[in-house]
Amino acid sequence: MSANTPLRSAPGLPLKISNVSKSFATNRDVRPVLTDISITVNRGEFVSLIGPSGCGKSTLFNILAGLDRADSGEVVIDGVTLPLTGSAKRFRHRAAHCAYMPQDDVLFPWRTVLDNAILGLQIAGTGRAEARARARDLFPAFGLTGFEDAHPEHLSGGMRQRVALLRTVLQGTNTLLLDEPFGALDSLTRTDMQDWLHGMWRDMGWTILLITHDIREAVRLSDRVIALTPRPASVRGIIELSRPRGDGFEPSITSQEMMRAETTLTTLLHNT
Amino acid sequence: MSANTPLRSAPGLPLKISNVSKSFATNRDVRPVLTDISITVNRGEFVSLIGPSGCGKSTLFNILAGLDRADSGEVVIDGVTLPLTGSAKRFRHRAAHCAYMPQDDVLFPWRTVLDNAILGLQIAGTGRAEARARARDLFPAFGLTGFEDAHPEHLSGGMRQRVALLRTVLQGTNTLLLDEPFGALDSLTRTDMQDWLHGMWRDMGWTILLITHDIREAVRLSDRVIALTPRPASVRGIIELSRPRGDGFEPSITSQEMMRAETTLTTLLHNT
Amino acid sequence: MDISRAVRTVRRLLPAILLGVLLLVGWELYVRISGVRPQILPAPSRVFAQGIAHSSDLWRHASATLQVTLIGCSLTLIVSWLIATAVDFIPWFRLSVTPFLVASQTIPIVAIAPLMIIWFGFGTLPKVLVIILVTFFPITLGLIEGFLTTSPTATALLTSMGASRWQIFYRLRVPQAMPRFFTSLRIGVTYAVVGAIFAEYVGARAGLGLYMSAQKNSFRTDLVLAAVALTALMSVALFLFTYLVQRIVAPWTVVTGKDTRG
Amino acid sequence: MDISRAVRTVRRLLPAILLGVLLLVGWELYVRISGVRPQILPAPSRVFAQGIAHSSDLWRHASATLQVTLIGCSLTLIVSWLIATAVDFIPWFRLSVTPFLVASQTIPIVAIAPLMIIWFGFGTLPKVLVIILVTFFPITLGLIEGFLTTSPTATALLTSMGASRWQIFYRLRVPQAMPRFFTSLRIGVTYAVVGAIFAEYVGARAGLGLYMSAQKNSFRTDLVLAAVALTALMSVALFLFTYLVQRIVAPWTVVTGKDTRG
Amino acid sequence: EENDGDGSTVRFALDWTPNTNHTGFYVAQEKGYFADAGLTVETIDYNNVLPDTLLDAGHADFGVSFHDASTLAQASGARVVTVMAVLQNWASAIGIAANNTSITRPADLDGTTYAGFGEPAEIPLLTQVIKNDGGTGEFDSVVLGTQSYEALYSGDADFVIPFFTWEGVEAERRGTPMTYFRFTDYGVPSAYSVVINASRDWADAHPAESAAFVQALQKGYQYAAEHPDEAADILLEANPDLLTDEKIVHESQRLLSSTLMMDAQGTVGTLESERWAGYANFLFDNKLLSDADGNPLAERPDWDTYFTNKYLAD
Ligand SMILES: Nc1ncnc2c1ncn2[C@@H]1O[C@H](COP(=O)(O)OP(=O)(O)OP(=O)(O)O)[C@@H](O)[C@H]1O
Ligand SMILES: Nc1ncnc2c1ncn2[C@@H]1O[C@H](COP(=O)(O)OP(=O)(O)OP(=O)(O)O)[C@@H](O)[C@H]1O
Ligand SMILES: Cc1ncc(C[n+]2csc(CCO)c2C)c(N)n1
Ligand SMILES: [Mg+2]
Ligand SMILES: [Mg+2]
Numbered sequence A, B: 001m002s003a004n005t006p007l008r009s010a011p012g013l014p015l016k017i018s019n020v021s022k023s024f025a026t027n028r029d030v031r032p033v034l035t036d037i038s039i040t041v042n043r044g045e046f047v048s049l050i051g052p053s054g055c056g057k058s059t060l061f062n063i064l065a066g067l068d069r070a071d072s073g074e075v076v077i078d079g080v081t082l083p084l085t086g087s088a089k090r091f092r093h094r095a096a097h098c099a100y101m102p103q104d105d106v107l108f109p110w111r112t113v114l115d116n117a118i119l120g121l122q123i124a125g126t127g128r129a130e131a132r133a134r135a136r137d138l139f140p141a142f143g144l145t146g147f148e149d150a151h152p153e154h155l156s157g158g159m160r161q162r163v164a165l166l167r168t169v170l171q172g173t174n175t176l177l178l179d180e181p182f183g184a185l186d187s188l189t190r191t192d193m194q195d196w197l198h199g200m201w202r203d204m205g206w207t208i209l210l211i212t213h214d215i216r217e218a219v220r221l222s223d224r225v226i227a228l229t230p231r232p233a234s235v236r237g238i239i240e241l242s243r244p245r246g247d248g249f250e251p252s253i254t255s256q257e258m259m260r261a262e263t264t265l266t267t268l269l270h271n272t
Numbered sequence C, D: 001m002d003i004s005r006a007v008r009t010v011r012r013l014l015p016a017i018l019l020g021v022l023l024l025v026g027w028e029l030y031v032r033i034s035g036v037r038p039q040i041l042p043a044p045s046r047v048f049a050q051g052i053a054h055s056s057d058l059w060r061h062a063s064a065t066l067q068v069t070l071i072g073c074s075l076t077l078i079v080s081w082l083i084a085t086a087v088d089f090i091p092w093f094r095l096s097v098t099p100f101l102v103a104s105q106t107i108p109i110v111a112i113a114p115l116m117i118i119w120f121g122f123g124t125l126p127k128v129l130v131i132i133l134v135t136f137f138p139i140t141l142g143l144i145e146g147f148l149t150t151s152p153t154a155t156a157l158l159t160s161m162g163a164s165r166w167q168i169f170y171r172l173r174v175p176q177a178m179p180r181f182f183t184s185l186r187i188g189v190t191y192a193v194v195g196a197i198f199a200e201y202v203g204a205r206a207g208l209g210l211y212m213s214a215q216k217n218s219f220r221t222d223l224v225l226a227a228v229a230l231t232a233l234m235s236v237a238l239f240l241f242t243y244l245v246q247r248i249v250a251p252w253t254v255v256t257g258k259d260t261r262g
Numbered sequence E: 001e002e003n004d005g006d007g008s009t010v011r012f013a014l015d016w017t018p019n020t021n022h023t024g025f026y027v028a029q030e031k032g033y034f035a036d037a038g039l040t041v042e043t044i045d046y047n048n049v050l051p052d053t054l055l056d057a058g059h060a061d062f063g064v065s066f067h068d069a070s071t072l073a074q075a076s077g078a079r080v081v082t083v084m085a086v087l088q089n090w091a092s093a094i095g096i097a098a099n100n101t102s103i104t105r106p107a108d109l110d111g112t113t114y115a116g117f118g119e120p121a122e123i124p125l126l127t128q129v130i131k132n133d134g135g136t137g138e139f140d141s142v143v144l145g146t147q148s149y150e151a152l153y154s155g156d157a158d159f160v161i162p163f164f165t166w167e168g169v170e171a172e173r174r175g176t177p178m179t180y181f182r183f184t185d186y187g188v189p190s191a192y193s194v195v196i197n198a199s200r201d202w203a204d205a206h207p208a209e210s211a212a213f214v215q216a217l218q219k220g221y222q223y224a225a226e227h228p229d230e231a232a233d234i235l236l237e238a239n240p241d242l243l244t245d246e247k248i249v250h251e252s253q254r255l256l257s258s259t260l261m262m263d264a265q266g267t268v269g270t271l272e273s274e275r276w277a278g279y280a281n282f283l284f285d286n287k288l289l290s291d292a293d294g295n296p297l298a299e300r301p302d303w304d305t306y307f308t309n310k311y312l313a314d
Helices: A057-064 A088-093 A113-117 A119-123 A128-138 A157-169 A187-204 A215-221 A256-270 B057-064 B088-093 B113-117 B119-123 B128-138 B157-169 B187-204 B215-221 B256-270 C002-034 C044-053 C055-089 C091-104 C109-120 C124-148 C152-160 C165-202 C208-217 C221-249 D002-034 D044-053 D055-089 D091-104 D109-120 D124-148 D152-160 D165-202 D208-217 D221-249 E020-030 E051-057 E067-075 E122-132 E147-154 E167-173 E200-205 E207-226 E228-238 E246-259 E273-285
Strands: A015-025 A030-041 A046-050 A072-077 A099-101 A175-179 A207-212 A224-228 A235-240 B015-025 B030-041 B046-050 B072-077 B099-101 B175-179 B207-212 B224-228 B235-240 E009-013 E040-044 E062-066 E080-085 E094-097 E113-116 E140-143 E178-181 E194-199
Touching: A015 A057, A030 A046, A030 A057, A030 A072, A030 A235, A046 A215, A057 A072, A057 A175, A057 A207, A099 A157, A099 D152, A113 A119, A113 A128, A113 A157, A119 A128, A119 A157, A119 D165, A128 A157, A157 A175, A157 A187, A187 A215, A187 B256, A207 A215, A215 A256, A215 B187, A224 A256, A235 A256, A256 B187, B015 B057, B030 B046, B030 B057, B030 B072, B030 B235, B046 B215, B057 B072, B057 B175, B057 B207, B099 B157, B099 C152, B113 B119, B113 B128, B113 B157, B119 B128, B119 B157, B119 C165, B128 B157, B157 B175, B157 B187, B187 B215, B207 B215, B215 B256, B224 B256, B235 B256, C002 C044, C002 D091, C044 C055, C044 C221, C055 C091, C055 C124, C055 C165, C055 C208, C055 C221, C091 C124, C091 D002, C091 D221, C109 C124, C109 C165, C109 D165, C109 D208, C109 D221, C109 E051, C124 C165, C152 C165, C165 C208, C165 C221, C165 D109, C208 C221, C208 D109, C221 D091, C221 D109, D002 D044, D044 D055, D044 D221, D055 D091, D055 D124, D055 D165, D055 D208, D055 D221, D091 D124, D109 D124, D109 D165, D109 E147, D124 D165, D152 D165, D165 D208, D165 D221, D208 D221, D208 E140, E009 E051, E020 E040, E020 E062, E020 E207, E020 E228, E020 E246, E051 E062, E051 E067, E051 E080, E051 E194, E062 E067, E062 E080, E062 E207, E067 E080, E067 E194, E067 E273, E080 E200, E080 E207, E094 E147, E094 E167, E113 E122, E113 E147, E147 E167, E167 E178, E167 E246, E194 E200, E194 E207, E200 E207, E207 E228, E207 E246, E228 E246
Parallel strands: A046 A207, A046 A224, A099 A175, A175 A207, B046 B207, B046 B224, B099 B175, B175 B207, E009 E040, E009 E062, E113 E140
Antiparallel strands: A015 A030, A015 A072, A224 A235, B015 B030, B015 B072, B224 B235, E062 E194, E080 E194, E094 E178
16 A cells, blocks of 8 residues: 555445433442534544533543443444444454544654554554555655654654554544644644644545644634533534635635634633 | 732833853753843833744743853843852842743642742741731632632642742732743633733733743733744744734734734744 | 442452452361371461460560561651751762662671671660661652652742742652652551561560560461561551551642542 | 763762772771671671682572572562463452552561471472562562553553454553563562572571571671672672663663753 | 679570570579579570670670580680580480381481581581491581471471480470480580580679579579479479470470489589580581681690689589
């Protein structure tokens, strides 16, 4: 598979979340975290989820990534319905429909950049040599050429995020779940990485669902921004952004439409 | 001293940094960090410093706060010139002209909120009872009433920052050095805290020098934004912002002037 | 509320208790079935019964051991605070002291304890010295490392307020060191009891060590084991006691079991 | 480059070496001036000279001790990996095992070592068991805690990739546990030597412990101390050896001394 | 810790947990012989440090020792001196399990395993006995201390050197009797076995008190020799928690009293040159004696300086 081969792509909606609810049993009571969430993501779309801290965003991702199960509702990924019941173990093995990238990059210090990238492939049973060859093909596109044998501690924050994204992409699904991928970066690097991610998304044809705290990040990158309420999370509002926007995606330019969207979102999120 | 008594205020410029340079000797070579920096802050002004990570912003603050010394140049705070030579110890005791608030709030878990607030007073030799009384007076203005005896771990991130700021303010100087005070907060809380800080600044007559990574934060809050080059830091450009701006400081509104300023700053900082 | 906490504690301890009971029952059965002589391996029931029968002796010796242990621990505390403070104030001192702390752990006490008796006689001194030798290392190292956990930012904050080195020490570094200090204190007191037993084993007028040694020479394996069990109990009691002290001295370091996830 | 590193190392060690020399000189002077008899306190020069004079004996016994130590450590490694792995896979097992690990540290080996000989004869077995008793706790606990340092996010990542519990264990938890494991291994090997000495002290055919006990009975305090010094050397050598192993097995955990501030 | 009082307090160090080798001491204590002599006596219980070491280091004034241990200690410069004999002949012997039919004489011990205390004289003594019986004197040895006896019963070891008057009686009572080969039957000189040593420095500084102490002690042992059952009861009463088997104590004491404690004149405690020199020469000839520097003694010492009768009753 070369760098530009389109990734496997099944027909239909890649992601459909219908009326999902979830609560956790704590020592004292039952804590509802998600109530009746419905979200649809079309193929090739870039959708952002934004909501106050602790509202339940990561919990939703855990459900999508097969790490946890909803109490009710339905999740369909690439035409496959995730089960609501059954042993956690059986359930887990059916996962990996979408590739999940956690907030901190979670690169393993004991693996080189190349070996970090192939982690998902190895877990899926691909041989090391083949996995490495496939990863190498993508290094130029990710701007990582020359760093194959470096160890993560020698990379800058932005580079680390690119390795983490490469690892996610190599899992072989083009539906990506990104949980605050740039939360740990400083503002300037963050903007650079947003530009880069946007470019990659445009070129590679990925479907992206992104969690963020940052209104501006959501607005800059997404086709659609979904604002959530505080816990228990439910959908408070959805903002569609046209593309090309005013002057197209020009990273350092703040367009009128973006400004309006930001204002709307700020109001939505603050007046709780 | 009651909440609204103006703080001690000497005549003249509160802060004048002239041609300051500084380098660190590392194991291998000499690493220049600041080259020929000159900054003037007028009384009651809100000035932001923005620059890439590692460029030398905190080093400059360390010099201002008396934690470190410049190699050359002159720093005058409230009419007092900081010495360039002399033992670190003697030097240190002359410090505390300006109150310094570090990036993470550095609240002590073994102290209650009230006792955290009076830390600077205690260090300066004020008795505990008197210090507490003075601190209590300011609790309403900081929105901390009722939390006097709480321990910091029970506060939200935004509240913790307010306690840290209260501690800074109680040191009795109205020149505040804030090193990325909101870096650890999520975007939504961050915006709230910016609004709050701006309000306090306006009401209390402080002089603030703020370090930030965030272009938007700088633009929202400041009278003047100073952009620094990557290490070794020197002043790359200065942007003055008028006040009231278009529609005044209305936190959730993005004005035209701000947008222009952001664009200028982004260009300044990115095209290195 | 409190009842549910007790229930939880018991439930957490249950597997351990079960395993313990299982081991004891297995041991008892083995002894009964194999008919091994009590001089070689007494049944736990016998150890218990004989321990009860000789409980006044055991208590007398245990209290002597406890006394030495407490004196030793107190002195270790004083010495280790002094050294750790000195190390904290004079950095090069750290480089000279740490290797000795590590080396002190490599000295076989079996060999040194008799020499201590030769040098310092039968009083409390040699025993206390053995205890210090055993406990000094973990506690001092814990303190030194505890001081070092202080964040540079907090130090910078205090310095910017004009704090002296001494103010930084007692307002910041000391409270900051508390969690590590208590962790190492817990290790320390456990070793202290064993160290005291040790020292008494090679020379004492009273104490569980002396008792064990004498009972061993009289082929009373059951009483040796009863004393061993008592020693373990004492160690565990001291171990738990440090939690109490910690709760009083440094309450903020104690996890309250509150749900911190919101 | 390498020379400057060597110079730095020496400079770091200098205070410790100086303090060591000072102590030795003080001791020597005390002995010479006070005229205390060598049976009671031999001068360090005498300990050294006699140690050299009896070096062939000392080496023979040291090699016996070393052998037992290595066997004991290897077995401890096997057992502690097995137990720690089991604990990692079966959470309730942890609750039942940890109290026993802690309790094992409160058992006075002085009292147990002779019983071990009664139970298991005087071959290698009882000595190895004593070593296991001494080293098992720190190493197993280090491993268990090491596994627990794994971040939930990393686990979630692997799980989302469809990894089995076993894959998560060996691809993530094992490498993650390495720093803790080596820290505890260092503590473990140090105690192992002391434990071996211990076991030999109460019964053996050869070994430094036996040698010490015999020399004690022959009023040769100088040779006892020579053996003590050799024991300490052996412990330190094993201690340093673990760094070598760590550099080979888990190079990423070794701080390279590179300036990480950029 | 130094005993720098007026000499009226005497510290007495035991070599082992209380046993019948100590009966005389407890008799003197209980019957007030020490008190009558104006002495307060403090017992230092045994704890893995040799009494001679304690005497030498000044932590005890008198203590129980052995003929060989005392000779070795003095050769190596320890400031101790033997002031009284508790026994007039060996109370220890080579012991094998009585049911061990493969060993019928010392020569059969070649190639078997000895378990002992690691005392310096053990191996040469055994080698001598075996050689004198026609064996090669080559056997395996292991140091197990008290555990030696368990090793013998379990068959892990083949022979030991017990006090047949103590461990031997115990073994018999336990149903695991031993058979003995007496040292003197195989060409080893007779020896004083258990003796009382004094700190030379303390004794020199307190000659009167030393004499008073030794004579009171001697009186106690004399009583024990003459009244074994009463003496045994005194020992039992003095150590209720350590001595629980009355039969063993009585049997042991009778054995000691009847065969080992008194010299030809019926006196307890006397030391004489010839017997001392006999076993001491054996130690010297086997190169067991070395000086303070660990060099083997080049010249035969004057044995008469190693012990003294001057504190004993005339
Ligand atoms: N296993 C669990 N048991 C109990 N409560 C849980 C559990 N996991 C999450 N929660 C609770 O669910 C809520 C939502 O958690 P979640 O991590 O999904 O929030 P989030 O929106 O991702 O927050 P953030 O923006 O801080 O990452 C939190 O209040 C948390 O305390
Ligand atoms: N004591 C020191 N010795 C050597 N180098 C130092 C020292 N302190 C800081 N530096 C170097 O000086 C440079 C500037 O550091 P500084 O902390 O001032 O950066 P900064 O602009 O505050 O960065 P950030 O935005 O990440 O906080 C960094 O490259 C750092 O490595
Ligand atoms: C009752 C009694 N049993 C054993 C010893 C130990 N011990 C010390 S020296 C020695 C060998 C005798 O020459 C032995 C066996 C003792 N002291 N008293
Ligand atoms: Mg989250
Ligand atoms: Mg900084």
